[in-house]
Amino acid sequence: MGMSVTISVATEQDAEQIFRLQYLCFQSEAALYGNYRIDPLVETLDAVREEIASDCVFVARLGDEVVGAVRGKVTEDGAAAIARLCVHPRLQGHGIGARLLRAAESALAGERGATLFRLETGHRSEGNLRLYRRVGYEAVGRAKGTDGVDLIILEKPAATYATTA
Numbered sequence: 001m002g003m004s005v006t007i008s009v010a011t012e013q014d015a016e017q018i019f020r021l022q023y024l025c026f027q028s029e030a031a032l033y034g035n036y037r038i039d040p041l042v043e044t045l046d047a048v049r050e051e052i053a054s055d056c057v058f059v060a061r062l063g064d065e066v067v068g069a070v071r072g073k074v075t076e077d078g079a080a081a082i083a084r085l086c087v088h089p090r091l092q093g094h095g096i097g098a099r100l101l102r103a104a105e106s107a108l109a110g111e112r113g114a115t116l117f118r119l120e121t122g123h124r125s126e127g128n129l130r131l132y133r134r135v136g137y138e139a140v141g142r143a144k145g146t147d148g149v150d151l152i153i154l155e156k157p158a159a160t161y162a163t164t165a
């Protein structure tokens with residue numbers, strides 16, 4: 001790529017950049033479903049701030065610019081819910097999304113003790129599904145998002161992390 005993108009834990013100073021990046025990146029998903037009220041587009045800046053404080057949030061940086069983000073948290077059943085993976089459209093297709101996912105998985109399985117990783121994507125989001133399958137996720141079911149989008153639920157046991165990372 002000729003430039004160095006680094007992955008690190010998000011700080012509260014990153015909230016605004018994550019908020020804006022998410023709004024930009026999820027426009028393509030909104031267009032795909034003809035729904036501009038999907039969760040990542042209606043989330044508030046305060047909600048992003050709260051997630052940085054309590055959840056496991058990683059960013060990809062190019063210099064001072066936040067060019068990618070992902071977040072995850074361990075839920076009551078011991079599974080880690082990973083969400084909001086996004087990479088700036090001009091930098092997609094260079095492996096940054098996969099790197100963010102790995103960073104989140106590593107932290108969630110490590111310090112947060114997750115036994116399983118779980119994520120969801122819209123049923124028509126072929127690129128997302130390909131990426132998730134390629135890094136070891138399998139579809140386990142379907143759900144209806146609060147935004148009305150039909151979702152595919154994918155899971156990967158945390159135990160396979162070491163061999164698939």
Ligand SMILES: CC(C)(COP(=O)(O)OP(=O)(O)OC[C@H]1O[C@@H](n2cnc3c(N)ncnc32)[C@H](O)[C@@H]1OP(=O)(O)O)[C@@H](O)C(=O)NCCC(=O)NCCS
Nearest residue numbers: 025085086087092093094095096097098120121127130131
């Ligand atoms: C989903 C998303 C985060 C992926 O980010 P990304 O950085 O493009 O992801 P990657 O580069 O790791 O993988 C994407 C593709 O690039 C390919 N790729 C990875 N590294 C590459 C490299 N060095 N050279 C060429 N291609 C590469 C991958 O094989 C993959 O191809 P595929 O689509 O055929 O599977 C990004 O497309 C995005 O922000 N989408 C909009 C928001 C969204 O839908 N998020 C997911 C919510 S569930």
